[in-house]
Amino acid sequence: MDNLDFLQGSAEEVAPRLLGCLLVRELDGQRLIGRIVEVEAYDQTDAASHSYKGQTARTQIMFGPAGHLYVYFTYGMHYCMNIVCGPEGHGAAVLIRAIEPLEGEIAMVHNRGGRSGVEVSNGPAKVCQALAIDTNWNGHNVGNEPLCLVQQSALEMTEIIQTTRIGISRAVDVPWRFYIRNNPYVSKR
DNA sequence: CGGCAGATACGCT
């Protein structure tokens, strides 16, 4: 059921395809499941991407095979997770900006220090905190436990909003942010 | 609820 070949495509193609897919995280004997509702594409040809200036120790994962996790640390305190896509040797990935909890929400609330409702996972660093993902997960293959990506059928085009990305200062007009229309967990409209 | 400042450490110039 779960063939992740679609991750071989470009970031721009893969990003909307990830909407609706599931992240299944095994943590302390529990299953935490989140439905991906907001993503952003980043590519080496794009000035906003960490891979834009070529391969470095930090970004090498982005240039590796599709299906691995690129986790980075920023603002001195936050982690964000991406799913690497595109052919090996090409630096591209899709940032997971928001998920909707489907299972194990109580554990996610706990991981988020008691914050509940949409505050559990309506932002990229919140997603990592809810699922207990840090840089130790850099390079993890999302085809494997204890963190799996499970593909779902593609959403209707009318369910997907495409617009410009958030929180960047370069390539601000590139419309590579995708989210599910009317989903309450989307970080910002 | 919207805007703003502060937190805080790492990669890169």
Add this chain to the structure above:
DNA sequence: GCGTATCTGCCGT
């Protein structure tokens, strides 16, 4: 040194 693919608390409507 400086900027950062962010979040939170605090202030004002």
